[in-house]
Amino acid sequence: MMGGGEIHCSADARRLARRKLPWMIFDYIDGAAGEEHGADLNRAALRDIRLRPRCLVDVSRRDLSAEVFGERQGAPFGVAPMGMCNLSTPGADLMLARLAAKWRVPHCLSTVSSTPMETVIEAAEGHAWFQLYFSGDGAGSMKLARRAQEAGYATLILTVDVPEVGRRPRELRHAFRMPFRIGLKQFVDFALHPEWSLRTLRAGAPTLANFDGVDYAFDRTESRAAADWGWFTNLRDAWPGRLVVKGVLDAEDALRLKNAGADAIQVSSHGSRQLDAAPPPILALRRIRAAVGEGFPLFYDSGLRGGEDVVKAYAAGADFVFFGRVLQFAMAARREAGLNALWGVLLEETSLTLAQVGACSVDALGPDNLA
Numbered sequence: 243m244m245g246g247g248e249i250h251c252s253a254d255a256r257r258l259a260r261r262k263l264p265w266m267i268f269d270y271i272d273g274a275a276g277e278e279h280g281a282d283l284n285r286a287a288l289r290d291i292r293l294r295p296r297c298l299v300d301v302s303r304r305d306l307s308a309e310v311f312g313e314r315q316g317a318p319f320g321v322a323p324m325g326m327c328n329l330s331t332p333g334a335d336l337m338l339a340r341l342a343a344k345w346r347v348p349h350c351l352s353t354v355s356s357t358p359m360e361t362v363i364e365a366a367e368g369h370a371w372f373q374l375y376f377s378g379d380g381a382g383s384m385k386l387a388r389r390a391q392e393a394g395y396a397t398l399i400l401t402v403d404v405p406e407v408g409r410r411p412r413e414l415r416h417a418f419r420m421p422f423r424i425g426l427k428q429f430v431d432f433a434l435h436p437e438w439s440l441r442t443l444r445a446g447a448p449t450l451a452n453f454d455g456v457d458y459a460f461d462r463t464e465s466r467a468a469a470d471w472g473w474f475t476n477l478r479d480a481w482p483g484r485l486v487v488k489g490v491l492d493a494e495d496a497l498r499l500k501n502a503g504a505d506a507i508q509v510s511s512h513g514s515r516q517l518d519a520a521p522p523p524i525l526a527l528r529r530i531r532a533a534v535g536e537g538f539p540l541f542y543d544s545g546l547r548g549g550e551d552v553v554k555a556y557a558a559g560a561d562f563v564f565f566g567r568v569l570q571f572a573m574a575a576r577r578e579a580g581l582n583a584l585w586g587v588l589l590e591e592t593s594l595t596l597a598q599v600g601a602c603s604v605d606a607l608g609p610d611n612l613a
């Protein structure tokens with residue numbers, strides 16, 4: 243099919259990934275909470291935002307860099323933390339790390355990555371942040387934070403929107419769990435997707451790589467419900483580096499976090515994987531920006547599918563944004579070449595959108611660019 247294998251937009255990456263991945267893995271990555279109404283609503287909210295096209299502005303010299311914590315990043319977006327990325331294709335964690343090194347952007351490594359955090363920060367040439375989950379009584383999480391500090395991580399992202407793991411029916415229908423339990427249904431699924439299955443078999447099924455030697459047996463579905471403001475204060479006191487709090491949708495919480503010592507807040511609905519009834523995070527971003535004021539670092543992820551979305555998020559108050567699923571789809575579709583191809587597309591889309599709205603950089607974007 244002519245042109246059918248190329249990635250011209252993130253939807254192409256998703257379409258190609260859907261063909262290659264076992265249904266169980268595709269639905270694990272693509273799925274969202276409940277009826278997935280929240281995911282649809284956020285996409286609709288993003289689509290409904292209209293940008294103001296401007297004319298006769300000299301936009302011939304456009305700069306796609308962005309500033310995060312006083313440092314220039316080589317691109318206006320980074321990599322959101324995603325657990326068990328190597329399920330999209332073996333070696334995915336390291337592909338993302340190399341991408342981060344090349345573009346000098348943060349690769350947020352998940353607590354439940356399938357590559358050890360030490361290996362990733364080395365491959366990312368320091369451009370890695372460590373994402374932390376609270377679980378159990380929080381003692382194991384503290385141990386993991388210490389391991390991250392020893393490994394050289396300067397930025398920790400505490401994810402606070404998973405008091406319990408959300409119910410994602412698409413994931414549940416396939417009986418997705420780690421390690422896999424392979425019944426007849428899964429066997430057929432894997433057999434019908436031989437390229438993925440053979441590659442994964444050869445590389446070995448992904449495991450959770452950050453718990454060896456820290457005396458902490460992490461359970462993906464263990465309750466994380468005991469995290470509270472007191473524990474947050476303990477973590478703040480114990481962690482000497484920058485602390486980003488991810489998964490905030492409420493302006494009151496955002497303000498309290500700012501006052502409690504968070505260095506930045508990441509407005510996110512976890513890609514709509516947690517609370518189906520959550521407000522569209524792109525709308526929460528504007529409310530939270532208004533609450534915390536100008537100058538406080540606000541990051542954004544959830545539902546971003548292209549460069550126009552990037553520009554919309556900056557215009558709505560973000561200081562930096564992160565892509566999630568679409569990067570996994572690009573790797574599932576075409577491995578590292580697919581990832582680099584999609585990244586190039588996202589950069590080009592962002593650059594062209596800047597030109598259309600009469601801006602030469604993401605730093606120049608603000609509410610004025612919204613129609």
Ligand SMILES: Cc1cc2nc3c(=O)[nH]c(=O)nc-3n(C[C@H](O)[C@H](O)[C@H](O)COP(=O)(O)O)c2cc1C
Nearest residue numbers: 271322323324325352401512513544545546566567
């Ligand atoms: C397969 C998958 C696994 C994820 N794992 C984590 C995780 O381990 N930690 C975390 O903070 N967020 C995790 N997230 C949420 C992402 O960091 C991010 O919030 C979300 O993917 C953004 O939405 P988008 O995929 O629509 O861009 C995960 C998301 C996906 C799709």
